Amino acid sequence: MANAFVAAFEILSFGAIIVLIVLGLGIIASMMGIFNFAQGEFVLLGAYITYLAYSHGLPIWAGMVAAPFLVGALGFALEGLIIRRFYAAPIVAMLGTYALGLIIRESVRGLIGGFYLTVPEPIGGSIDIGTMHISTWRFIIIVITLLVMGACYLLLSRTSFGLRVRATLENPALARASGISTPLIYGVTFAFGAALAGLAGALIVPVFSLFADLGIRFLIQGFVAVMVGGVGSFIGPVAGAGVIGTLSAALPWVMAPVIADVLVFVLAIAFIKFRPQGLIAGKGV
Amino acid sequence: MLKSMSVVREAIDADVGDEPDGAMAESEARQAASGRKVLPIVEGLVLLAALIAPLVLQDYLTVFATRVIILALFALSFDLVWGYAGIMSFGQALFFGSAGYGVALLARDLDITNIFLVLPAGTIIGLTFALLLGGFLLLGRHPSSVIFVALGTLTGSYAADRLARGWYYLGGQNGIPSISPMTLGSYEFSEGPVFYYLTLGILVVAYLLCRFLVRSQFGLALAGLRENEQRIAFFGYKAQHLKAIVFAVGGTIAGLAGSLYAFHEGFVWPNMVGVVVSTQVVLYVLFGGSGTLIGAVIGTVIIEGVSFWLSDNYRDIWPIILGVLLLFVILFRPLGLISFVLGERERVGSFGAKPKETEKEKRNAAS
Numbered sequence: 334m335a336n337a338f339v340a341a342f343e344i345l346s347f348g349a350i351i352v353l354i355v356l357g358l359g360i361i362a363s364m365m366g367i368f369n370f371a372q373g374e375f376v377l378l379g380a381y382i383t384y385l386a387y388s389h390g391l392p393i394w395a396g397m398v399a400a401p402f403l404v405g406a407l408g409f410a411l412e413g414l415i416i417r418r419f420y421a422a423p424i425v426a427m428l429g430t431y432a433l434g435l436i437i438r439e440s441v442r443g444l445i446g447g448f449y450l451t452v453p454e455p456i457g458g459s460i461d462i463g464t465m466h467i468s469t470w471r472f473i474i475i476v477i478t479l480l481v482m483g484a485c486y487l488l489l490s491r492t493s494f495g496l497r498v499r500a501t502l503e504n505p506a507l508a509r510a511s512g513i514s515t516p517l518i519y520g521v522t523f524a525f526g527a528a529l530a531g532l533a534g535a536l537i538v539p540v541f542s543l544f545a546d547l548g549i550r551f552l553i554q555g556f557v558a559v560m561v562g563g564v565g566s567f568i569g570p571v572a573g574a575g576v577i578g579t580l581s582a583a584l585p586w587v588m589a590p591v592i593a594d595v596l597v598f599v600l601a602i603a604f605i606k607f608r609p610q611g612l613i614a615g616k617g618v
Numbered sequence: 619m620l621k622s623m624s625v626v627r628e629a630i631d632a633d634v635g636d637e638p639d640g641a642m643a644e645s646e647a648r649q650a651a652s653g654r655k656v657l658p659i660v661e662g663l664v665l666l667a668a669l670i671a672p673l674v675l676q677d678y679l680t681v682f683a684t685r686v687i688i689l690a691l692f693a694l695s696f697d698l699v700w701g702y703a704g705i706m707s708f709g710q711a712l713f714f715g716s717a718g719y720g721v722a723l724l725a726r727d728l729d730i731t732n733i734f735l736v737l738p739a740g741t742i743i744g745l746t747f748a749l750l751l752g753g754f755l756l757l758g759r760h761p762s763s764v765i766f767v768a769l770g771t772l773t774g775s776y777a778a779d780r781l782a783r784g785w786y787y788l789g790g791q792n793g794i795p796s797i798s799p800m801t802l803g804s805y806e807f808s809e810g811p812v813f814y815y816l817t818l819g820i821l822v823v824a825y826l827l828c829r830f831l832v833r834s835q836f837g838l839a840l841a842g843l844r845e846n847e848q849r850i851a852f853f854g855y856k857a858q859h860l861k862a863i864v865f866a867v868g869g870t871i872a873g874l875a876g877s878l879y880a881f882h883e884g885f886v887w888p889n890m891v892g893v894v895v896s897t898q899v900v901l902y903v904l905f906g907g908s909g910t911l912i913g914a915v916i917g918t919v920i921i922e923g924v925s926f927w928l929s930d931n932y933r934d935i936w937p938i939i940l941g942v943l944l945l946f947v948i949l950f951r952p953l954g955l956i957s958f959v960l961g962e963r964e965r966v967g968s969f970g971a972k973p974k975e976t977e978k979e980k981r982n983a984a985s
Binding site: 368415418423424425427428429431432433435436439440442443549553556557560590591594595598599601602605606609 | 755
């Protein structure tokens, strides 16, 4: 019983981490039609900023608060300078963002070297329920993921900004004709997606420690999750991330980890092949 | 069939003619004025340089040059798939690496190193994987989106990487070290000029085959596919089948390159099937110029050459420079370095047997 509970918590916590990482990726893919290969590096930057704050003696939570804003600002600048030119061709956008990601990743690698740098949890310890212990920080990640998810949903579905974003997604020409500045909306949406990645990086760095390939590790899982969930809506990628995250964490409990690892991808690709629109079809929130 | 071909030809001519690009129009005008073709000259120069390279290079550089030739063969396979059929195969290393692992296992477990057995074996492994993955991703009732194919190949490569890392039989993280050399009778192919000329010969043959393929009527259909897939489908071509065929040919060449690479380096390791090598080959081709076979070769030589040259002093910042260069190429020179000397019309080229002069060409010639 206790074991099952710990397993369930592990699975839930990993699922939450994947959802957190996919949120930004999904928003950019769904609302802008771009598969952003630099997203993993935005996660890495968020983690790096947190590490910087920690190594300079600042409180860790300060780094975690700063990370989304700094990464978001960088995302806004990159969108205006570079990404903007790629909207017409999705494949070129992949290659271009890959080049950006390469630049960011190798710069960070140059700064930290080939090391694994640890950042302690800002709130350590464990929560005890009877004889079972669960990590407080992982529990907090789950809570924050739920909060961020809810906030994003409300932002996109209930505010006038969300309405503009959705209008721009559905019909850019009509949105422009209605007086919406679509370039600005694209910029802000991209920055928002980048900021979410920065937040994800900042929150997970105590769990995974900081290394240059931190982002790459999650990028492909993230893409697969977005495709499984369905591009075009906010809920789709989140649902996909939930499924992929849960599967990747749950399967190793019942079979050899190597096989589980590969099986998740094979299942996901087969699923997308036969249901290209994903779990949740359609545009909107 | 022939009639529809000429329709395609005109459609492509029209598409090409529409592109108002200053630099290209200029170089085209220069070509038209001189009536000379640049492509054969570039190809000849590259071949000449490749032929004399081992004579002037030191031994350790010949070994390096052999590696570059093998990688160029690999780049050729990606160029065929992306530059000619418009399939973004982000997982080309899957075929390269699985063939490498395949021949490494043959050498390790069955002691088979005969060149006439291992190279065909590697080639067939590449072909098999490409048929399986390509058939799955590309064929089917509904055409797959380009994004799905790109991410599907990427995921395949990544999954293979994870499998190779985790599977003890394949050597795990360390891969399979010290593969015994390739043999022909009692002769052992070790690194050096002989291996160099062997790989160069294979590259030239593969290059000529690819050149024949993309300049044939089949290549014409591919060019149409790349320019406007829907139009080609309306002509009655099975666009998906064409793509799957090219994908399989690409996988075959990648498999050949992978088996050569395994024997040349003497070891295989998980990166060889993974995302690292998959994206590296994309860099080569984009940099050199996709859609021209020689562009892939030139891109490989330049990137590997500069990377080798810089490795002493600037190893850390080289990947950053590479990223910046790539970004610039994508933004400002989408057709790669080769487009500095090669006009758009010649890049698209002519197909099949030379057609009878049409009305349009007569008009062009007159004006």
